[in-house]
Amino acid sequence: MANEEDDPIIQEIDVFLARSLLEKLYLFQYPIRPASMTYDDVTHLSAKIKPKQQKVELEMAIDTLNPNYCRSKGEQIALNVDGTCTDETSTYSSKLMDKQTFCSSQAASNVSRYAAAVYKKGELHLTPLHGILQLRPSFTYLDKADAKHREREAANEGGDSSQDEAEDDVKQITVRFSRPETEQARQRRVQSYEFLQKRQAEEHWVHLHYYGLKDSRSEHERQYLFSQGHGLAENTELIKSPSEYLMMLMPPSIEEENEKPMAPSNVLSMAQLRTLPLADQIKILMKNVKVMPFANLLGLLGSGTDPTAVLRCVQQVALLVQGNWVVKSDVLYPKDTSSPHSGVPAEVLCRGRDFVMWKFTQDRWVVRKEVAAVTKLCPEDVKDFLEHMSVARINKGWEFMLPYDEDFVKKHPDIVQRQQMLWMGIQAKLEKVYNLLKEHLTPKKQEAQSAHPLLVSGEQRVNMAKAKVKQNYGQLEKEFQRQKAEMKSNDSSAKPDVANIRIKEEPESLEEPMDTSAHEGLNNGLVNGLHPAQGPLDPVNGHLPGGCIDRVAQELKAFVSSTFKKQFVLTLSELKRLFNLHLASLPPGHTLFSGISDKMLQDMVLDTGCKQILVPFPPQTAASPDELKVYALWEAGDTYDQHRQVLLEIFSKNYRVRRNVIQSQLSQECGEDLNKQEVDRVLKVSFCSLW
Numbered sequence: 001m002a003n004e005e006d007d008p009i010i011q012e013i014d015v016f017l018a019r020s021l022l023e024k025l026y027l028f029q030y031p032i033r034p035a036s037m038t039y040d041d042v043t044h045l046s047a048k049i050k051p052k053q054q055k056v057e058l059e060m061a062i063d064t065l066n067p068n069y070c071r072s073k074g075e076q077i078a079l080n081v082d083g084t085c086t087d088e089t090s091t092y093s094s095k096l097m098d099k100q101t102f103c104s105s106q107a108a109s110n111v112s113r114y115a116a117a118v119y120k121k122g123e124l125h126l127t128p129l130h131g132i133l134q135l136r137p138s139f140t141y142l143d144k145a146d147a148k149h150r151e152r153e154a155a156n157e158g159g160d161s162s163q164d165e166a167e168d169d170v171k172q173i174t175v176r177f178s179r180p181e182t183e184q185a186r187q188r189r190v191q192s193y194e195f196l197q198k199r200q201a202e203e204h205w206v207h208l209h210y211y212g213l214k215d216s217r218s219e220h221e222r223q224y225l226f227s228q229g230h231g232l233a234e235n236t237e238l239i240k241s242p243s244e245y246l247m248m249l250m251p252p253s254i255e256e257e258n259e260k261p262m263a264p265s266n267v268l269s270m271a272q273l274r275t276l277p278l279a280d281q282i283k284i285l286m287k288n289v290k291v292m293p294f295a296n297l298l299g300l301l302g303s304g305t306d307p308t309a310v311l312r313c314v315q316q317v318a319l320l321v322q323g324n325w326v327v328k329s330d331v332l333y334p335k336d337t338s339s340p341h342s343g344v345p346a347e348v349l350c351r352g353r354d355f356v357m358w359k360f361t362q363d364r365w366v367v368r369k370e371v372a373a374v375t376k377l378c379p380e381d382v383k384d385f386l387e388h389m390s391v392a393r394i395n396k397g398w399e400f401m402l403p404y405d406e407d408f409v410k411k412h413p414d415i416v417q418r419q420q421m422l423w424m425g426i427q428a429k430l431e432k433v434y435n436l437l438k439e440h441l442t443p444k445k446q447e448a449q450s451a452h453p454l455l456v457s458g459e460q461r462v463n464m465a466k467a468k469v470k471q472n473y474g475q476l477e478k479e480f481q482r483q484k485a486e487m488k489s490n491d492s493s494a495k496p497d498v499a500n501i502r503i504k505e506e507p508e509s510l511e512e513p514m515d516t517s518a519h520e521g522l523n524n525g526l527v528n529g530l531h532p533a534q535g536p537l538d539p540v541n542g543h544l545p546g547g548c549i550d551r552v553a554q555e556l557k558a559f560v561s562s563t564f565k566k567q568f569v570l571t572l573s574e575l576k577r578l579f580n581l582h583l584a585s586l587p588p589g590h591t592l593f594s595g596i597s598d599k600m601l602q603d604m605v606l607d608t609g610c611k612q613i614l615v616p617f618p619p620q621t622a623a624s625p626d627e628l629k630v631y632a633l634w635e636a637g638d639t640y641d642q643h644r645q646v647l648l649e650i651f652s653k654n655y656r657v658r659r660n661v662i663q664s665q666l667s668q669e670c671g672e673d674l675n676k677q678e679v680d681r682v683l684k685v686s687f688c689s690l691w
Contacts, residue, residue: 013119016227018127025116025127028056029107029134048205054131056104057138057205064098071096080145091141101140104133118225125226184433193342193378274302279313286318286327290388291401293324294408311415320419321360323405326389329353341380352377355430356385360400361423366390367397374434551591556600559592560608564633568644569613572602573626605631613648615655642670643682 046059063069074097082090092098108114115126181189189195211218240248273281278301285300286292298310318325329350337346352375359366372382390398409416430436559582564570570578579601583592606612613630617623632648635641646669650657663679674682 011122013122013124015124015126018125018225018227020224020228021127023130025130026054026056027114027116027129027132028104029132030102031136047208047210049208050203050205052203053200054104054106054133056133056135058102058135058210059099060102061099062097064096074098077141077145081141081148083148091144101138102135103138104135107132107134116225120226127225188348188376188433191345191348192376193344196343270300278305278309279316282310282313283317283331286314286325287331290327290332291321291324293402293405297325311412315415315418319357319422320416321357321389322364322400322402323407323409324402326357329357332388339378339381341384342378344377344381348377349381351375351430351433352381353385353388354426355434356382357389358423358426358430360389364400364404365397374436552596553604555590555592556596556604557608560601560604560610564605564608564610564631565636568636569630569632569648571627572598572629572631573624575601575605575631576626602629602631609634611648613652615651616653617655640682646670647682 047056049056062074064071064074075095077097078092078095082092082095111129111132114129114132116129118125118127211221273284276284281301282297285297294311294314297314298305298307301310314325317331318327320326330346332353333346333349335346338344339349352371355375356366356371359371366386368379368382368386371385372379375382386392386398389401391401393399559579560575563575563578576598579596583590586592610631611634613632615628615630617628621628632644634645634648636644643666646666647662650662650665659676659679662683663674663676666679666682667673
């Protein structure tokens with residue numbers, strides 16, 4: 001009573017509820033503006049709304065004559081967005097940023113507690129709000145400027161490719177016939193995140209008319225904020241008894257109205273939790289913890305709890321994964337709920353989470369991209385699934401958060417068998433829904449085990465290579481003896497004694513003889529690199545006669561020098577092909593028939609002033625090792641030496657380079673501006689054998 005006397009009632013105000021603008025009144029919250037500018041000064045150029053989404057876009061004019069407006073910046077923005085040309089599609093027709101777009105977002109999901117109030121002549125009139133929208137600046141014009149910039153870059157780089165551009169552009173077109181869509185596929189498509197986004201984008205804008213504060217139409221609409229009739233029939237909601245009004249202000253809690261405590265959704269104290277039935281206790285614990293070993297669950301339920309009853313209850317709300325209990329998906333996502341991220345229904349979320357749980361029954365590791373590719377859910381939903389039961393590991397994936405519980409599996413084989421049968425049913429359902437492939441059904445552990453016996457140690461590889469070389473040399477020697485016997489029987493009068501002749505054998509572990517099997521048609525009767533009519537320069541007992549080594553080196557050097565002066569860049573494979581062609585043109589008994597190995601050929605290439613270019617080919621290339629070895633003549637003494645060296649430096653860093661990059665690098669290093677034709681000439685002269 002003393003407090004009431006100290007705080008007397010000064011005035012009583014009648015409150016009326018206006019219904020004329022019910023479900024039509026929105027509150028717009030504009031960004032903060034300078035105090036010198038009121039919203040009466042703002043000119044609204046256009047306005048539009050999407051009623052279902054409650055989305056509004058307003059286009060307002062900018063005062064370009066204001067001293068605080070930067071005219072040069074406005075001109076630059078208009079130039080970046082529209083370019084130099086001005087047409088009907090231009091955003092800023094005045095070549096100046098003279099307007100700005102504001103886009104709305106919902107400030108509150110539940111606006112039933114908010115109303116607009118008007119006080120007039122001792123009466124307070126309330127109109128419930130249908131929505132509260134916050135307007136923020138929209139920067140879509142920046143996206144338009146980026147698109148224009150990319151178009152200009154594409155136009156400038158058009159045709160800049162290292163391939164031959166003289167050919168007509170021929171594109172292969174693949175024609176596919178879509179299969180009839182099943183009912184399950186249609187439901188998945190309708191409930192997908194992409195479909196919901198498309199539906200929202202398809203809603204048409206409704207254009208609005210803006211009327212200023214002092215406009216007669218605005219004054220007319222403002223009258224609807226007042227209650228049209230002061231009769232009691234229209235304001236029965238505000239006529240309440242003191243007890244009813246107090247009940248509206250402070251409604252009783254749900255727990256007080258119910259005799260038995262309900263299972264709350266949040267975490268309770270252990271004392272409150274143990275007042276609930278056992279099934280509710282387990283459900284609350286599993287819903288909050290999500291993954292738990294059976295021993296920990298028993299510990300949380302307290303001493304004296306029957307393990308058999310716990311097992312019976314936990315199977316109703318959880319599934320067994322690697323010996324641990326994981327809460328079921330329908331417990332986390334009840335029916336008639338949806339994803340907070342994408343709005344996907346609970347049924348689709350449960351299928352996606354069941355797929356993640358099933359993957360963890362197959363392996364301890366799960367890849368997030370694989371889950372997203374199969375379930376077709378948004379990344380946020382997939383991340384929630386994985387965070388429920390696993391931990392992210394850098395460069396590995398997501399690992400199940402608890403170790404395998406062998407004790408529970410050994411003690412309860414009947415429970416394990418029953419859970420396996422449940423997972424088989426879930427797997428069959430997932431196969432139908434997601435059309436799972438064999439790679440999704442096969443555990444990675446089995447793949448690793450099957451691949452393990454294929455591993456061969458380095459020592460075994462060396463021994464296998466040695467045995468293969470010995471076998472090949474034995475076959476070659478038998479073939480040579482047979483050819484020698486035929487030659488001796490056909491022409492035995494003018495030939496020296498070749499009984500002691502042996503095939504030149506190089507060390508097996510150091511290098512291999514040059515491979516000429518791909519060019520057998522060019523040997524013109526060569527047998528192991530020798531003509532049937534052998535001369536006095538044949539190797540005897542694996543060694544050349546005195547003075548022959550120098551002549552072989554001179555002949556080989558002459559061939560390599562003349563070859564690289566014609567073709568400045570060659571692969572080892574192409575060089576060997578040209579060498580076989582050269583051998584086929586030589587007369588019988590020539591010094592080069594003494595046997596030239598790959599190592600001798602490569603050493604001679606380096607001795608003649610050539611360099612090996614270490615081109616970084618991709619690891620998955622299908623080229624042979626000889627095709628990956630590239631040699632180039634560094635100095636040929638012509639006018640293109642400097643250009644060629646710059647090109648070789650470029651290709652030593654990347655195996656594929658655009659022509660415009662080559663052109664700019666040549667111009668920078670050589671100090672001269674080269675046009676497109678000159679760059680093509682340099683490329684043709686330098687790499688005629690490769691490109």
